Amino acid sequence: MMVMRAYMGLTCKGGCYNQVIEKLTEMNIPIGDIFLLYGPVDVLVRFDGFSSVDEFVKKWFNPVRMIGAEEKLISKTTTYIVVIEGPTFMEQPFAFMFLNVEPRDAETAQHALINLPQVISADFVFGPCDLIVPVRAKNNVDLEGVVRTIHSSVSGIEEAQTTIVAMIQI
Secondary structure, three states, X not given: OOOEEEEEEEEEOOOOHHHHXXXXXXXOOOHHHEEEEEOOOOEEEEXXXXXXXXXXXXXXXXXXXXOOOOOOOEEEEEEEEEEEOOOOOOXXXXXXXXXXXXXXHHHHHHHHHHOXXXXXXXXXXXXXXXXXXXXXXXXXXXXXXXXXXXXXXXXXXXXXXXXXXXXXXX
């Protein structure tokens, strides 16, 4: 049986991300798989261990979309289905990079990313970007260097969006 991974990006109603995170943890989603981001997406959730897209939709996608539906706590969702997984990670990333790469360079870019010490993982996904890349950095200045290193070391990057991970306090 094949085990799959996916991500959901959640844009929350202003000031409601803590309520959304609480409801995600009530759904038994490990806090280590929930990331509060400074960026266009407020919360990124990683899902592992399902065997089909149907199972993901029934178990996670539909229930997550309905969190706080009455109060409209979530204003937008973005779903990323992982096609080629990078290494599984438990380490809290400093930031996530969402990369679009030239189609012919996608797998090569993923391998190049995984070999960089600043890169924790790199999942090749179906969705609005090609790769979701959690990265290590000590601070914002260090992150600047990480982004420069990735752009200079990985060929085929067309677009990149970087979002810093915030500490979750429930």
